[in-house]
């Protein structure tokens with residue numbers, strides 16, 4: 444009898460998991476395909492006038508045109524590529540720096556750990572956007588790269604603090620001592636035990652950071668610190684649409700929907716990935 | 729003959745607080761020594777110190793000779809080759825003694841691989857797997873093929889403890905330290921694990937440092953016993969002597985408690 448309940452539970456777990464995972468994968472996959480496609484093709488030349496100004500949505504211009512008559516759908520497609528670049532760039536930078544510092548702090552002597560922890564707390568208290576603005580402003584000009592680096596560094600503090608706490612908890616476990624006894628070096632302990640154990644939680648946090656990075660870049664662009672069209676991010680499109688939001692609301696709604704759907708998709712995907720990475724969740728649910 | 733583990737005047741302190749003091753004892757090769765004491769008396773710390781794994785916040789002074797190597801003041805690089813080969817540990821809590829995210833076969837295999845590398849033996853996947861399965865078999869785990877591929881949460885507490893013992897054995901230690909290996913288990917499983925440890929120690933000619941707060945459990949497993957209280961040794965001697973004529977009040981209370989328990993059992997029988 445308990446045998447059959449276990450089977451039912453695991454089938455249900457599978458259903459639930461595939462639900463979030465599938466929807467997330469579809470949304471993100473679609474955006475990746477669209478983003479890659481813009482490298483070779485867009486419905487219209489995004490830098491040229493292709494219709495009337497502020498045209499409504501039609502079968503030709505799926506999201507209408509902007510105030511210069513450029514096809515908005517093409518611009519939004521390009522925005523997809525930019526958002527994905529910003530998100531991945533920021534979590535790679537934030538992840539690499541953050542995980543390294545977090546692990547160092549977890550292994551460090553008490554004094555160094557205290558210093559690192561205090562430094563991280565200060566960095567976290569600093570608003571991401573302000574930090575990014577400072578970095579962007581102090582570099583030659585607003586470019587996508589400076590925005591990615593700035594957001595990545597701001598995110599690294601949060602990743603570092605989480606990594607430190609998670610790693611410390613894992614390091615206090617008996618199986619770490621047992622592994623050390625069998626002669627595993629500290630690096631081996633990190634690779635075999637610490638990273639796999641903190642990875643599920645870290646992954647969800649990184650996905651959150653991905654979404655926040657996309658939003659942070661959109662905010663920077665909205666403030667005028669992003670690249671102008673044709674290589675504009677969604678934030679920049681929102682800014683451009685601001686003046687005409689009452690006459691042509693689609694100009695703001697369409698990039699907004701694209702932005703929100705990507706952030707939701709990434710988070711659903713991460714939730715699904717975490718369940719896959721954690722064997723206790725895999726069979727318990 | 730030099731002892732396998734020789735601890736002399738060991739003191740462990742954190743800042744100004746003394747946790748263990750004046751601790752001296754030794755274990756000869758193949759000898760079985762019991763360490764009894766109430767919770768918090770410093771048993772686990774002594775075990776960790778004996779293998780050079782004291783937490784950084786704690787300071788040790790005195791002398792700990794493990795297989796002829798001084799551990800007090802030694803750096804990590806000197807300790808790594810000693811660990812496992814000289815001594816290995818089985819812990820109290822089977823749930824935290826295994827990595828929840830690694831299959832049993834992989835965890836035991838990792839220890840096997842490290843030992844094989846040190847010995848210059850074959851480290852290909854097939855021979856490691858064969859050795860792991862043989863170890864799982866030696867600790868009397870049923871259905872070794874399934875357990876090899878199981879996650880820790882998929883097997884019972886007793887089976888986990890057996891897997892942890894297999895991991896310790898994979899190191900081929902000269903001294904096995906068992907830190908309350910049966911406290912978290914029910915009485916039947918407890919007896920089985922004790923019998924298993926006794927058999928393995930005999931078969932492999934290992935020395936045993938057996939830690940417990942349970943006098944009867946220790947008495948059936950070791951030859952000689954140390955009694956600790958508040959970080960100090962208060963009594964030491966052959967098991968039979970300590971049991972028959974406990975000198976220290978704390979030991980006396982332990983013996984009385986154990987007797988009372990036995991009497992209660994007899995009365996209900």
Ligand SMILES: Nc1ncnc2c1ncn2[C@@H]1O[C@H](COP(=O)(O)OP(=O)(O)OP(=O)(O)O)[C@@H](O)[C@H]1O
Nearest residue numbers: 742747766767768769770771772773774783785941
């Ligand atoms: N990392 C540490 N830092 C400071 N104090 C510690 C640390 N680890 C242990 N202690 C203290 O050292 C004392 C001895 O601890 P130990 O774990 O050796 O007890 P024990 O005899 O094994 O007890 P139990 O039977 O409950 O396992 C305790 O008072 C404990 O609070």
Ligand SMILES: [Mg+2]
Nearest residue numbers: 771772907908
């Ligand atoms: Mg203990």
